[in-house]
Amino acid sequence: MSSLRPAKAGLRTKLFQVIFESDSRLAKGFDVVLILMILASVAVVMLDSVEGYRGAFGTLFYEAEWVFTLLFTLELAARLYCLERPLKYLTSFYGVVDLLSILPTWLALLLPWGQSLLVVRLLRVLRIFRVLRLMQFVGEGRLLIDALKRSWHQILLFLFAVLMIVIIFSSVVYLIEPPEAGFTNIPTAVYWGVVTLTTVGYGDITPVTPLGQFLSMVVMLVGYSIIAVPTGVFSAEVIRSLREQRYSNEACPGCGLDHHDHDARYCRRCGTWLDEETEDPRLSAREDTDT
CATH class of the missing domain: 1.20.120.350 (Voltage-gated potassium channels. Chain C)
Structure with a gap:
């Protein structure tokens, strides 16, 4: 806005x-x-x-x-x-x-x-x-939107990888399981794959063969292992946005250190006056003392 x-x-x-x-x-x-x-x-x-x-x-x-x-x-x-x-x-x-x-x-x-x-x-x-x-x-709402904009490429790539995993496992289970178990076509098997990968487990479609049940366990373990990936990516972008809100990108003219607080007047490393447009009040005080 x-x-x-x-x-x-x-x-x-x-x-x-x-x-x-x-x-x-x-x-x-x-x-x-x-x-x-x-x-x-x-x-x-x-x-x-x-x-x-x-x-x-x-x-x-x-x-x-x-x-x-x-x-x-x-x-x-x-x-x-x-x-x-x-x-x-x-x-x-x-x-x-x-x-x-x-x-x-x-x-x-x-x-x-x-x-x-x-x-x-x-x-x-x-x-x-x-x-x-x-x-x-909500002020934090804009922060979350900015984090989503920055991380949407990684999240999209993650969703594409998850989609490939679901399609591969679902197709294999469709070949293994009999139609009587509910796997009448690949789209139905994909539905089972999404439900299993997300560890929801509705139970309306379940494998009945030992190999299909083994693949179900593998898919559920894969779901637990990858669920933290988008959370980590998004959390990193949120932390980055928080840092940008708190710190400025202005570099110290003395030592070049950046990421100072927005209200900082002196460098936290070398003590140099950060605002180049105005005069350092310490110099003015020295000049008055010398005079």
């Missing part, structure tokens, strides 16, 4: 300070109210999926959903109105989430009621994405 700028001075700048910043009491109050609205709207969507609650409070849920949709629509319009480049926000992660949170209700007006129930349910469930908007109110 730091790259977003207000459109111009005046009302838009004041709206920007309230909506996108949290320094003032009014801005903090706006964030708190918005968080409560998001939680309440998500609760309405979840309760509306329960048949008993829908039969008793269906009209109330419908009216509450429209109230939330109107409020979120006005809030999104206010966000776009106060920005210098509204399209940039609209195409960002939070902008897309904002659209997903209000579009289903508006699209429901355009869809005839004779449409498939699955389409209507899909539009209703999409409103649950409002809970993702809570990420913008």
Whole structure:
């Protein structure tokens, strides 16, 4: 959000300070109210999926959903109105989430009621994405997103390797096990492989031959051994992000040491004044003493 700028001075700048910043009491109050609205709207969507609650409070849920949709629509319009480049926000992660949170209700007006129930349910469930908007109110959320961006290549490579392992073992088990055991095709065997590799073990499909059971044990052991790989990669990136938040990359002009605290004024190794744009106060004190 730091790259977003207000459109111009005046009302838009004041709206920007309230909506996108949290320094003032009014801005903090706006964030708190918005968080409560998001939680309440998500609760309405979840309760509306329960048949008993829908039969008793269906009209109330419908009216509450429209109230939330109107409020979120006005809030999104206010966000776009106060920005210098509204399209940039609209195409960002939070902008897309904002659209997903209000579009289903508006699209429901355009869809005839004779449409498939699955389409209507899909539009209703999409409103649950409002809970993702809570990420913008958590400072650590941006840190986790940055860590995911940095480690997604390693995680993608890991998932590709896991997929190859699952396909290989599943194909072997499909050849070994009889169809009566449930392994009627390779996709079904892949389902078994994923369940076994993740050590969930539903038990709906299990090998019956000794060799198939041995392969199951191997797959489960492999699952335990590789489960820590993505966790380690992601944890390393989180630690790296924490260090970058805490330390600056400014190198000491005296000894070249970097990774000082952001509020550090002197090098922790040699004691050199770090801010080259201003004069070292110790030198000024010496000059005053000499004078």
